Amino acid sequence: MNKSRVFQGSYTDAHCHILPGIDDGPKTVEDSEKLAQKLISMGFARIIATPHYYFYKETADSFIRRRTEAFKSVNFPKGLSVLPSAEVALESGLTRACDLKKLAIPGTNKILIELPMKKYNQKISEELYSIKMYHGLYPVLAHIERYDRFFDDDGYNDILSAEGIVFQISAFSLASFRQRRLFMKLYKFGANIVLGTDAHRIDFRVQDSAKGIKKLSKMIDSNEFERIMNCDILGLA
Numbered sequence: 289m290n291k292s293r294v295f296q297g298s299y300t301d302a303h304c305h306i307l308p309g310i311d312d313g314p315k316t317v318e319d320s321e322k323l324a325q326k327l328i329s330m331g332f333a334r335i336i337a338t339p340h341y342y343f344y345k346e347t348a349d350s351f352i353r354r355r356t357e358a359f360k361s362v363n364f365p366k367g368l369s370v371l372p373s374a375e376v377a378l379e380s381g382l383t384r385a386c387d388l389k390k391l392a393i394p395g396t397n398k399i400l401i402e403l404p405m406k407k408y409n410q411k412i413s414e415e416l417y418s419i420k421m422y423h424g425l426y427p428v429l430a431h432i433e434r435y436d437r438f439f440d441d442d443g444y445n446d447i448l449s450a451e452g453i454v455f456q457i458s459a460f461s462l463a464s465f466r467q468r469r470l471f472m473k474l475y476k477f478g479a480n481i482v483l484g485t486d487a488h489r490i491d492f493r494v495q496d497s498a499k500g501i502k503k504l505s506k507m508i509d510s511n512e513f514e515r516i517m518n519c520d521i522l523g524l525a
């Protein structure tokens with residue numbers, strides 16, 4: 289196992305609020321550009337831009353119009369690929385009301401889903417199933433570490449038994465010993481894992497994300513580390 293690695297600039301951030309003025313991410317174009325530069329310095333070459341989307345607040349088309357405007361306003365540095373997508377809140381009725389394919393991670397059959405902050409239950413399980421069944425998409429569960437207290441092992445097993453589901457772990461969470469334990473639990477279960485910074489601004493979660501990535505590089509085999517950091521499971525081109 290390689291204990292010290294140099295960042296090679298190939299990582300993919302699976303969850304990032306990098307677009308300006310669209311949600312609780314950067315307020316200005318300059319703040320977005322600073323965040324982009326910082327992420328590049330940490331080894332990222334691709335960022336999946338995931339502004340919050342709530343289906344009961346606006347249509348997917350209206351959201352996409354705002355997102356396109358925000359995306360076009362930023363002059364992203366050369367060498368950084370930014371893919372406009374969404375962090376879609378899972379609420380009752382979502383899978384009937386919304387054409388989720390419009391919000392998927394571009395070029396993939398995956399979509400970033402934010403679970404409700406409540407105990408994992410059958411209803412949530414059914415909505416996740418409907419995402420796959422009726423929209424042909426596999427959910428990527430955003431910042432899964434946030435829900436640990438709502439899950440028991442049966443809950444995790446239920447999700448893990450659903451083929452193709454992906455767990456997104458926040459890079460900053462790996463700076464904490466307790467959260468590293470959760471990562472290892474899922475990793476040993478054989479879960480599909482990707483990392484995201486869930487960064488909103490340069491001064492929010494970014495430093496701890498860098499620490500978390502460093503910790504991760506020492507926790508697992510180098511090929512596995514690269515696989516997770518490059519988000520291979522998403523099947524991006």
Ligand SMILES: [Fe+2]
Binds near residue numbers: 303305375430486
């Ligand atoms: Fe987020």
